Amino acid sequence: MRVFRPARFHKVGRKKLTDLKSLIKNLHPLETKVLLKYGLNDELTSERLQSELGYKEGHANQAFSWLGGKNLLAETSRKPHTYFELTDFGRTVAENGFAEERIISYLKDNGPHLLPEIASALGLENKDIGSAFGSLSKEGVLKMNAEKKAEYTGAAVPARLTVAKELIAKANKKENSQLESTELSKEELDVMSGLTKKRGVSETPFRTLERETVTYKLTGEFESVAKALKEAGITGNEIGELSPSMLASGDWRKGTFRGYNIQIPPARIIPGRTNPYVQFLESVKDQLCSLGFEEFDGPLVETEFWNGDALFMPQFHAARDI
CATH class of the missing domain: 1.10.10.10 (Winged helix-like DNA-binding domain superfamily/Winged helix DNA-binding domain)
Structure with missing residues:
Protein backbone atom coordinates (compact mmCIF):
# COMPACT_ATOMS: atom_id res chain seq x y z
CA MET A 1 0.00 0.00 0.00
CA ARG A 2 2.82 2.38 0.72
CA VAL A 3 4.03 2.03 -2.84
CA PHE A 4 0.78 3.35 -4.33
CA ARG A 5 0.03 6.20 -1.95
CA PRO A 6 2.61 8.69 -3.30
CA ALA A 7 1.42 8.13 -6.88
CA ARG A 8 -2.23 8.59 -5.82
CA PHE A 9 -1.55 11.87 -4.03
CA HIS A 10 0.59 13.05 -6.92
CA LYS A 11 -2.37 12.57 -9.28
CA VAL A 12 -4.70 14.48 -6.96
CA GLY A 13 -2.24 17.35 -6.67
CA ARG A 14 -1.79 17.43 -10.43
CA LYS A 15 -5.58 17.55 -10.88
CA LYS A 16 -5.87 20.50 -8.49
CA LEU A 17 -3.09 22.27 -10.36
CA THR A 18 -4.91 21.71 -13.66
CA ASP A 19 -8.17 23.01 -12.18
CA LEU A 20 -6.36 26.09 -10.84
CA LYS A 21 -4.82 26.85 -14.22
CA SER A 22 -8.21 26.47 -15.87
CA LEU A 23 -9.76 28.76 -13.26
CA ILE A 24 -7.31 31.63 -13.67
CA LYS A 25 -7.54 31.49 -17.46
CA ASN A 26 -11.30 31.92 -17.32
CA LEU A 27 -11.38 34.70 -14.75
CA HIS A 28 -12.83 37.96 -16.03
CA PRO A 29 -10.57 41.04 -15.80
CA LEU A 30 -13.04 42.52 -13.30
CA GLU A 31 -12.38 39.56 -11.00
CA THR A 32 -8.64 39.45 -11.65
CA LYS A 33 -8.06 43.07 -10.63
CA VAL A 34 -9.95 42.56 -7.36
CA LEU A 35 -7.96 39.42 -6.48
CA LEU A 36 -4.63 41.12 -7.19
CA LYS A 37 -5.49 44.41 -5.47
CA TYR A 38 -6.92 43.33 -2.12
CA GLY A 39 -6.16 40.96 0.76
CA LEU A 40 -7.99 38.89 3.35
CA ASN A 41 -8.56 41.74 5.81
CA ASP A 42 -9.85 44.27 3.28
CA GLU A 43 -13.53 45.18 3.48
CA LEU A 44 -14.85 45.55 -0.05
CA THR A 45 -17.86 47.59 -1.11
CA SER A 46 -19.16 48.78 -4.44
CA GLU A 47 -18.16 52.36 -3.60
CA ARG A 48 -14.58 51.30 -2.81
CA LEU A 49 -14.15 49.47 -6.11
CA GLN A 50 -15.58 52.46 -7.96
CA SER A 51 -13.11 54.87 -6.35
CA GLU A 52 -9.98 52.68 -6.31
CA LEU A 53 -10.37 50.56 -9.46
CA GLY A 54 -12.46 52.92 -11.55
CA TYR A 55 -15.33 50.43 -11.82
CA LYS A 56 -18.89 51.43 -12.51
CA GLU A 57 -21.53 50.30 -10.02
CA GLY A 58 -22.71 47.53 -12.32
CA HIS A 59 -19.14 46.30 -12.87
CA ALA A 60 -18.47 46.17 -9.12
CA ASN A 61 -21.65 44.22 -8.41
CA GLN A 62 -20.90 41.82 -11.26
CA ALA A 63 -17.39 41.18 -9.94
CA PHE A 64 -18.81 40.44 -6.47
CA SER A 65 -21.37 38.06 -7.96
CA TRP A 66 -18.80 36.13 -10.00
CA LEU A 67 -16.27 35.87 -7.17
CA GLY A 68 -18.99 34.80 -4.74
CA GLY A 69 -20.06 32.04 -7.13
CA LYS A 70 -16.48 30.72 -7.11
CA ASN A 71 -16.32 30.85 -3.27
CA LEU A 72 -13.49 33.38 -3.46
CA LEU A 73 -15.57 36.09 -1.78
CA ALA A 74 -18.13 36.12 1.05
CA GLU A 75 -20.66 38.68 2.23
CA THR A 76 -20.00 39.99 5.75
CA SER A 77 -22.68 42.64 6.37
CA ARG A 78 -25.58 44.64 4.93
CA LYS A 79 -26.39 48.18 6.01
CA PRO A 80 -29.62 49.84 4.79
CA HIS A 81 -29.63 53.51 3.76
CA THR A 82 -32.47 55.89 2.96
CA TYR A 83 -31.89 58.70 0.47
CA PHE A 84 -34.14 61.54 -0.63
CA GLU A 85 -33.58 62.50 -4.27
CA LEU A 86 -34.71 65.83 -5.70
CA THR A 87 -37.23 65.44 -8.53
CA THR A 213 -24.35 48.95 1.42
CA VAL A 214 -23.14 45.35 1.17
CA THR A 215 -19.67 44.58 2.53
CA TYR A 216 -17.59 41.62 1.34
CA LYS A 217 -14.31 39.97 2.26
CA LEU A 218 -12.10 37.62 0.28
CA THR A 219 -12.01 34.02 1.53
CA GLY A 220 -8.90 31.99 2.31
CA GLU A 221 -9.18 30.18 -1.02
CA PHE A 222 -8.36 33.37 -2.91
CA GLU A 223 -4.67 33.31 -1.86
CA SER A 224 -3.75 30.34 -4.05
CA VAL A 225 -5.64 31.89 -6.97
CA ALA A 226 -3.93 35.27 -6.54
CA LYS A 227 -0.54 33.54 -6.35
CA ALA A 228 -1.26 31.58 -9.53
CA LEU A 229 -2.32 34.79 -11.30
CA LYS A 230 0.98 36.46 -10.42
CA GLU A 231 3.02 33.43 -11.51
CA ALA A 232 1.15 33.30 -14.82
CA GLY A 233 1.70 37.03 -15.37
CA ILE A 234 -2.04 37.76 -15.64
CA THR A 235 -2.83 41.35 -14.68
CA GLY A 236 -6.43 41.86 -15.81
CA ASN A 237 -5.31 44.21 -18.59
CA GLU A 238 -5.14 41.49 -21.23
CA ILE A 239 -6.70 42.09 -24.64
CA GLY A 240 -10.20 40.67 -24.77
CA GLU A 241 -11.37 41.99 -28.12
CA LEU A 242 -9.36 42.28 -31.32
CA SER A 243 -10.33 45.32 -33.38
CA PRO A 244 -9.44 46.21 -37.00
CA SER A 245 -7.45 49.22 -35.80
CA MET A 246 -5.27 46.97 -33.63
CA LEU A 247 -4.57 44.72 -36.61
CA ALA A 248 -3.72 47.70 -38.80
CA SER A 249 -1.39 49.34 -36.27
CA GLY A 250 0.16 46.15 -34.94
CA ASP A 251 -0.68 47.01 -31.32
CA TRP A 252 -1.89 43.45 -30.76
CA ARG A 253 1.75 42.31 -30.75
CA LYS A 254 2.51 44.46 -27.69
CA GLY A 255 -0.08 42.86 -25.40
CA THR A 256 -1.33 39.47 -24.29
CA PHE A 257 -4.73 37.98 -24.93
CA ARG A 258 -7.31 36.64 -22.51
CA GLY A 259 -7.87 32.91 -22.34
CA TYR A 260 -11.25 31.60 -23.42
CA ASN A 261 -12.99 28.35 -22.57
CA ILE A 262 -14.22 27.06 -25.92
CA GLN A 263 -15.88 24.07 -24.23
CA ILE A 264 -18.66 26.24 -22.75
CA PRO A 265 -21.93 25.46 -24.57
CA PRO A 266 -23.50 28.44 -26.36
CA ALA A 267 -26.80 29.95 -25.29
CA ARG A 268 -29.79 27.93 -26.42
CA ILE A 269 -31.88 29.61 -29.10
CA ILE A 270 -35.60 29.00 -28.68
CA PRO A 271 -37.42 29.79 -31.94
CA GLY A 272 -40.84 31.41 -31.72
CA ARG A 273 -43.91 31.24 -33.90
CA THR A 274 -47.16 33.12 -34.33
CA ASN A 275 -49.98 32.16 -31.99
CA PRO A 276 -52.54 30.18 -34.04
CA TYR A 277 -55.50 32.15 -32.68
CA VAL A 278 -53.81 35.49 -33.40
CA GLN A 279 -52.95 34.23 -36.88
CA PHE A 280 -56.62 33.34 -37.47
CA LEU A 281 -57.79 36.77 -36.28
CA GLU A 282 -55.33 38.49 -38.59
CA SER A 283 -56.57 36.46 -41.57
CA VAL A 284 -60.22 37.34 -40.77
CA LYS A 285 -59.29 41.02 -40.46
CA ASP A 286 -57.50 40.95 -43.82
CA GLN A 287 -60.51 39.35 -45.50
CA LEU A 288 -62.91 41.94 -44.05
CA CYS A 289 -60.65 44.82 -45.10
CA SER A 290 -60.46 43.35 -48.62
CA LEU A 291 -64.29 43.47 -48.79
CA GLY A 292 -64.25 47.22 -48.11
CA PHE A 293 -64.59 47.36 -44.33
CA GLU A 294 -62.43 49.84 -42.43
CA GLU A 295 -60.54 48.91 -39.28
CA PHE A 296 -61.49 50.97 -36.22
CA ASP A 297 -59.52 51.17 -33.00
CA GLY A 298 -60.67 52.92 -29.84
CA PRO A 299 -61.42 52.50 -26.13
CA LEU A 300 -65.19 52.19 -26.62
CA VAL A 301 -64.84 49.27 -29.01
CA GLU A 302 -62.17 47.58 -26.92
CA THR A 303 -64.12 47.94 -23.68
CA GLU A 304 -67.35 46.60 -25.16
CA PHE A 305 -65.58 43.70 -26.82
CA TRP A 306 -63.65 42.75 -23.67
CA ASN A 307 -66.64 43.03 -21.32
CA GLY A 308 -68.86 41.03 -23.64
CA ASP A 309 -66.34 38.23 -24.11
CA ALA A 310 -65.35 38.15 -20.44
CA LEU A 311 -69.03 37.64 -19.49
CA PHE A 312 -69.49 34.97 -22.21
CA MET A 313 -72.22 36.98 -23.98
CA PRO A 314 -73.28 35.89 -27.48
CA GLN A 315 -72.24 38.41 -30.12
CA PHE A 316 -75.76 39.13 -31.41
CA HIS A 317 -77.59 39.24 -28.09
CA ALA A 318 -79.56 41.95 -26.31
CA ALA A 319 -77.19 41.71 -23.35
CA ARG A 320 -74.52 43.39 -25.48
CA ASP A 321 -76.54 46.62 -25.34
CA ILE A 322 -76.03 47.21 -21.59
Whole structure:
Protein backbone atom coordinates (compact mmCIF):
# COMPACT_ATOMS: atom_id res chain seq x y z
CA MET A 1 0.00 0.00 0.00
CA ARG A 2 2.82 2.38 0.72
CA VAL A 3 4.03 2.03 -2.84
CA PHE A 4 0.78 3.35 -4.33
CA ARG A 5 0.03 6.20 -1.95
CA PRO A 6 2.61 8.69 -3.30
CA ALA A 7 1.42 8.13 -6.88
CA ARG A 8 -2.23 8.59 -5.82
CA PHE A 9 -1.55 11.87 -4.03
CA HIS A 10 0.59 13.05 -6.92
CA LYS A 11 -2.37 12.57 -9.28
CA VAL A 12 -4.70 14.48 -6.96
CA GLY A 13 -2.24 17.35 -6.67
CA ARG A 14 -1.79 17.43 -10.43
CA LYS A 15 -5.58 17.55 -10.88
CA LYS A 16 -5.87 20.50 -8.49
CA LEU A 17 -3.09 22.27 -10.36
CA THR A 18 -4.91 21.71 -13.66
CA ASP A 19 -8.17 23.01 -12.18
CA LEU A 20 -6.36 26.09 -10.84
CA LYS A 21 -4.82 26.85 -14.22
CA SER A 22 -8.21 26.47 -15.87
CA LEU A 23 -9.76 28.76 -13.26
CA ILE A 24 -7.31 31.63 -13.67
CA LYS A 25 -7.54 31.49 -17.46
CA ASN A 26 -11.30 31.92 -17.32
CA LEU A 27 -11.38 34.70 -14.75
CA HIS A 28 -12.83 37.96 -16.03
CA PRO A 29 -10.57 41.04 -15.80
CA LEU A 30 -13.04 42.52 -13.30
CA GLU A 31 -12.38 39.56 -11.00
CA THR A 32 -8.64 39.45 -11.65
CA LYS A 33 -8.06 43.07 -10.63
CA VAL A 34 -9.95 42.56 -7.36
CA LEU A 35 -7.96 39.42 -6.48
CA LEU A 36 -4.63 41.12 -7.19
CA LYS A 37 -5.49 44.41 -5.47
CA TYR A 38 -6.92 43.33 -2.12
CA GLY A 39 -6.16 40.96 0.76
CA LEU A 40 -7.99 38.89 3.35
CA ASN A 41 -8.56 41.74 5.81
CA ASP A 42 -9.85 44.27 3.28
CA GLU A 43 -13.53 45.18 3.48
CA LEU A 44 -14.85 45.55 -0.05
CA THR A 45 -17.86 47.59 -1.11
CA SER A 46 -19.16 48.78 -4.44
CA GLU A 47 -18.16 52.36 -3.60
CA ARG A 48 -14.58 51.30 -2.81
CA LEU A 49 -14.15 49.47 -6.11
CA GLN A 50 -15.58 52.46 -7.96
CA SER A 51 -13.11 54.87 -6.35
CA GLU A 52 -9.98 52.68 -6.31
CA LEU A 53 -10.37 50.56 -9.46
CA GLY A 54 -12.46 52.92 -11.55
CA TYR A 55 -15.33 50.43 -11.82
CA LYS A 56 -18.89 51.43 -12.51
CA GLU A 57 -21.53 50.30 -10.02
CA GLY A 58 -22.71 47.53 -12.32
CA HIS A 59 -19.14 46.30 -12.87
CA ALA A 60 -18.47 46.17 -9.12
CA ASN A 61 -21.65 44.22 -8.41
CA GLN A 62 -20.90 41.82 -11.26
CA ALA A 63 -17.39 41.18 -9.94
CA PHE A 64 -18.81 40.44 -6.47
CA SER A 65 -21.37 38.06 -7.96
CA TRP A 66 -18.80 36.13 -10.00
CA LEU A 67 -16.27 35.87 -7.17
CA GLY A 68 -18.99 34.80 -4.74
CA GLY A 69 -20.06 32.04 -7.13
CA LYS A 70 -16.48 30.72 -7.11
CA ASN A 71 -16.32 30.85 -3.27
CA LEU A 72 -13.49 33.38 -3.46
CA LEU A 73 -15.57 36.09 -1.78
CA ALA A 74 -18.13 36.12 1.05
CA GLU A 75 -20.66 38.68 2.23
CA THR A 76 -20.00 39.99 5.75
CA SER A 77 -22.68 42.64 6.37
CA ARG A 78 -25.58 44.64 4.93
CA LYS A 79 -26.39 48.18 6.01
CA PRO A 80 -29.62 49.84 4.79
CA HIS A 81 -29.63 53.51 3.76
CA THR A 82 -32.47 55.89 2.96
CA TYR A 83 -31.89 58.70 0.47
CA PHE A 84 -34.14 61.54 -0.63
CA GLU A 85 -33.58 62.50 -4.27
CA LEU A 86 -34.71 65.83 -5.70
CA THR A 87 -37.23 65.44 -8.53
CA ASP A 88 -37.81 67.64 -11.57
CA PHE A 89 -40.75 69.13 -9.71
CA GLY A 90 -38.41 69.87 -6.81
CA ARG A 91 -36.08 71.77 -9.14
CA THR A 92 -39.07 73.76 -10.36
CA VAL A 93 -39.94 74.57 -6.75
CA ALA A 94 -36.35 75.68 -6.18
CA GLU A 95 -36.80 78.24 -8.97
CA ASN A 96 -40.42 79.33 -8.46
CA GLY A 97 -41.20 78.54 -4.83
CA PHE A 98 -43.89 76.39 -3.22
CA ALA A 99 -47.55 76.67 -4.13
CA GLU A 100 -48.27 77.79 -0.54
CA GLU A 101 -45.82 80.68 -0.85
CA ARG A 102 -47.23 81.75 -4.19
CA ILE A 103 -50.80 81.63 -2.87
CA ILE A 104 -49.93 83.76 0.16
CA SER A 105 -48.11 86.27 -2.02
CA TYR A 106 -50.99 86.40 -4.51
CA LEU A 107 -53.63 86.99 -1.81
CA LYS A 108 -51.48 89.66 -0.15
CA ASP A 109 -51.26 91.59 -3.41
CA ASN A 110 -54.72 90.94 -4.87
CA GLY A 111 -57.03 90.33 -1.92
CA PRO A 112 -59.52 87.45 -1.47
CA HIS A 113 -60.17 85.21 -4.48
CA LEU A 114 -61.91 81.96 -5.30
CA LEU A 115 -59.66 78.89 -5.42
CA PRO A 116 -60.23 78.27 -9.17
CA GLU A 117 -59.29 81.90 -9.84
CA ILE A 118 -56.06 81.47 -7.88
CA ALA A 119 -55.26 78.25 -9.78
CA SER A 120 -55.83 79.99 -13.10
CA ALA A 121 -53.76 83.02 -12.14
CA LEU A 122 -50.81 80.98 -10.85
CA GLY A 123 -50.96 78.26 -13.51
CA LEU A 124 -51.45 75.46 -10.97
CA GLU A 125 -53.85 72.53 -10.84
CA ASN A 126 -57.02 72.89 -8.77
CA LYS A 127 -56.18 69.90 -6.56
CA ASP A 128 -52.75 71.37 -5.75
CA ILE A 129 -54.37 74.68 -4.82
CA GLY A 130 -56.96 72.86 -2.71
CA SER A 131 -54.32 70.83 -0.88
CA ALA A 132 -52.18 73.91 -0.22
CA PHE A 133 -55.18 75.90 1.01
CA GLY A 134 -56.19 73.06 3.33
CA SER A 135 -52.74 72.96 4.95
CA LEU A 136 -52.51 76.74 5.30
CA SER A 137 -56.02 77.07 6.71
CA LYS A 138 -55.23 74.49 9.42
CA GLU A 139 -52.15 76.53 10.32
CA GLY A 140 -54.21 79.72 10.51
CA VAL A 141 -52.49 81.46 7.59
CA LEU A 142 -55.52 81.43 5.25
CA LYS A 143 -59.26 81.27 5.80
CA MET A 144 -62.46 81.10 3.77
CA ASN A 145 -64.60 84.25 4.10
CA ALA A 146 -68.37 84.57 3.82
CA GLU A 147 -68.16 84.82 0.03
CA LYS A 148 -66.34 81.44 -0.15
CA LYS A 149 -63.14 83.18 -1.13
CA ALA A 150 -59.68 82.41 0.21
CA GLU A 151 -58.35 85.22 2.36
CA TYR A 152 -54.96 85.87 3.98
CA THR A 153 -55.15 86.22 7.78
CA GLY A 154 -51.84 88.03 8.24
CA ALA A 155 -50.17 85.17 10.15
CA ALA A 156 -46.49 84.35 9.63
CA VAL A 157 -45.39 81.87 6.98
CA PRO A 158 -45.20 78.36 8.55
CA ALA A 159 -41.76 77.21 9.70
CA ARG A 160 -42.11 73.99 7.71
CA LEU A 161 -41.97 75.96 4.45
CA THR A 162 -38.70 77.58 5.52
CA VAL A 163 -37.19 74.19 6.40
CA ALA A 164 -38.49 72.69 3.16
CA LYS A 165 -36.88 75.44 1.09
CA GLU A 166 -33.58 74.85 2.88
CA LEU A 167 -33.76 71.11 2.15
CA ILE A 168 -34.45 71.71 -1.54
CA ALA A 169 -31.61 74.24 -1.77
CA LYS A 170 -29.23 71.81 -0.04
CA ALA A 171 -30.14 68.94 -2.39
CA ASN A 172 -29.98 71.19 -5.44
CA LYS A 173 -26.35 72.05 -4.66
CA LYS A 174 -25.27 68.39 -4.55
CA GLU A 175 -24.02 66.68 -7.68
CA ASN A 176 -26.36 63.69 -7.29
CA SER A 177 -29.22 65.80 -5.86
CA GLN A 178 -29.58 63.39 -2.92
CA LEU A 179 -29.79 63.79 0.85
CA GLU A 180 -29.14 60.87 3.20
CA SER A 181 -31.51 60.46 6.14
CA THR A 182 -28.61 60.24 8.62
CA GLU A 183 -27.48 63.79 7.81
CA LEU A 184 -30.89 65.32 8.56
CA SER A 185 -32.16 66.48 11.94
CA LYS A 186 -35.42 65.25 13.47
CA GLU A 187 -37.21 68.45 12.42
CA GLU A 188 -35.91 68.09 8.86
CA LEU A 189 -37.00 64.43 8.74
CA ASP A 190 -40.49 65.41 9.91
CA VAL A 191 -40.73 68.01 7.15
CA MET A 192 -39.24 65.59 4.59
CA SER A 193 -41.99 63.06 5.30
CA GLY A 194 -44.46 65.57 3.87
CA LEU A 195 -42.28 66.36 0.85
CA THR A 196 -41.95 62.80 -0.40
CA LYS A 197 -45.52 61.56 -0.07
CA LYS A 198 -48.56 63.77 0.24
CA ARG A 199 -52.18 62.97 -0.52
CA GLY A 200 -53.89 65.21 -3.06
CA VAL A 201 -50.65 66.51 -4.58
CA SER A 202 -49.86 65.45 -8.14
CA GLU A 203 -46.09 65.76 -7.72
CA THR A 204 -43.64 65.88 -4.82
CA PRO A 205 -40.24 67.63 -4.52
CA PHE A 206 -38.43 64.47 -3.37
CA ARG A 207 -38.56 60.75 -4.03
CA THR A 208 -37.42 58.17 -1.46
CA LEU A 209 -34.68 55.70 -2.42
CA GLU A 210 -33.94 52.64 -0.31
CA ARG A 211 -30.46 51.20 -0.80
CA GLU A 212 -28.10 48.81 0.97
CA THR A 213 -24.35 48.95 1.42
CA VAL A 214 -23.14 45.35 1.17
CA THR A 215 -19.67 44.58 2.53
CA TYR A 216 -17.59 41.62 1.34
CA LYS A 217 -14.31 39.97 2.26
CA LEU A 218 -12.10 37.62 0.28
CA THR A 219 -12.01 34.02 1.53
CA GLY A 220 -8.90 31.99 2.31
CA GLU A 221 -9.18 30.18 -1.02
CA PHE A 222 -8.36 33.37 -2.91
CA GLU A 223 -4.67 33.31 -1.86
CA SER A 224 -3.75 30.34 -4.05
CA VAL A 225 -5.64 31.89 -6.97
CA ALA A 226 -3.93 35.27 -6.54
CA LYS A 227 -0.54 33.54 -6.35
CA ALA A 228 -1.26 31.58 -9.53
CA LEU A 229 -2.32 34.79 -11.30
CA LYS A 230 0.98 36.46 -10.42
CA GLU A 231 3.02 33.43 -11.51
CA ALA A 232 1.15 33.30 -14.82
CA GLY A 233 1.70 37.03 -15.37
CA ILE A 234 -2.04 37.76 -15.64
CA THR A 235 -2.83 41.35 -14.68
CA GLY A 236 -6.43 41.86 -15.81
CA ASN A 237 -5.31 44.21 -18.59
CA GLU A 238 -5.14 41.49 -21.23
CA ILE A 239 -6.70 42.09 -24.64
CA GLY A 240 -10.20 40.67 -24.77
CA GLU A 241 -11.37 41.99 -28.12
CA LEU A 242 -9.36 42.28 -31.32
CA SER A 243 -10.33 45.32 -33.38
CA PRO A 244 -9.44 46.21 -37.00
CA SER A 245 -7.45 49.22 -35.80
CA MET A 246 -5.27 46.97 -33.63
CA LEU A 247 -4.57 44.72 -36.61
CA ALA A 248 -3.72 47.70 -38.80
CA SER A 249 -1.39 49.34 -36.27
CA GLY A 250 0.16 46.15 -34.94
CA ASP A 251 -0.68 47.01 -31.32
CA TRP A 252 -1.89 43.45 -30.76
CA ARG A 253 1.75 42.31 -30.75
CA LYS A 254 2.51 44.46 -27.69
CA GLY A 255 -0.08 42.86 -25.40
CA THR A 256 -1.33 39.47 -24.29
CA PHE A 257 -4.73 37.98 -24.93
CA ARG A 258 -7.31 36.64 -22.51
CA GLY A 259 -7.87 32.91 -22.34
CA TYR A 260 -11.25 31.60 -23.42
CA ASN A 261 -12.99 28.35 -22.57
CA ILE A 262 -14.22 27.06 -25.92
CA GLN A 263 -15.88 24.07 -24.23
CA ILE A 264 -18.66 26.24 -22.75
CA PRO A 265 -21.93 25.46 -24.57
CA PRO A 266 -23.50 28.44 -26.36
CA ALA A 267 -26.80 29.95 -25.29
CA ARG A 268 -29.79 27.93 -26.42
CA ILE A 269 -31.88 29.61 -29.10
CA ILE A 270 -35.60 29.00 -28.68
CA PRO A 271 -37.42 29.79 -31.94
CA GLY A 272 -40.84 31.41 -31.72
CA ARG A 273 -43.91 31.24 -33.90
CA THR A 274 -47.16 33.12 -34.33
CA ASN A 275 -49.98 32.16 -31.99
CA PRO A 276 -52.54 30.18 -34.04
CA TYR A 277 -55.50 32.15 -32.68
CA VAL A 278 -53.81 35.49 -33.40
CA GLN A 279 -52.95 34.23 -36.88
CA PHE A 280 -56.62 33.34 -37.47
CA LEU A 281 -57.79 36.77 -36.28
CA GLU A 282 -55.33 38.49 -38.59
CA SER A 283 -56.57 36.46 -41.57
CA VAL A 284 -60.22 37.34 -40.77
CA LYS A 285 -59.29 41.02 -40.46
CA ASP A 286 -57.50 40.95 -43.82
CA GLN A 287 -60.51 39.35 -45.50
CA LEU A 288 -62.91 41.94 -44.05
CA CYS A 289 -60.65 44.82 -45.10
CA SER A 290 -60.46 43.35 -48.62
CA LEU A 291 -64.29 43.47 -48.79
CA GLY A 292 -64.25 47.22 -48.11
CA PHE A 293 -64.59 47.36 -44.33
CA GLU A 294 -62.43 49.84 -42.43
CA GLU A 295 -60.54 48.91 -39.28
CA PHE A 296 -61.49 50.97 -36.22
CA ASP A 297 -59.52 51.17 -33.00
CA GLY A 298 -60.67 52.92 -29.84
CA PRO A 299 -61.42 52.50 -26.13
CA LEU A 300 -65.19 52.19 -26.62
CA VAL A 301 -64.84 49.27 -29.01
CA GLU A 302 -62.17 47.58 -26.92
CA THR A 303 -64.12 47.94 -23.68
CA GLU A 304 -67.35 46.60 -25.16
CA PHE A 305 -65.58 43.70 -26.82
CA TRP A 306 -63.65 42.75 -23.67
CA ASN A 307 -66.64 43.03 -21.32
CA GLY A 308 -68.86 41.03 -23.64
CA ASP A 309 -66.34 38.23 -24.11
CA ALA A 310 -65.35 38.15 -20.44
CA LEU A 311 -69.03 37.64 -19.49
CA PHE A 312 -69.49 34.97 -22.21
CA MET A 313 -72.22 36.98 -23.98
CA PRO A 314 -73.28 35.89 -27.48
CA GLN A 315 -72.24 38.41 -30.12
CA PHE A 316 -75.76 39.13 -31.41
CA HIS A 317 -77.59 39.24 -28.09
CA ALA A 318 -79.56 41.95 -26.31
CA ALA A 319 -77.19 41.71 -23.35
CA ARG A 320 -74.52 43.39 -25.48
CA ASP A 321 -76.54 46.62 -25.34
CA ILE A 322 -76.03 47.21 -21.59
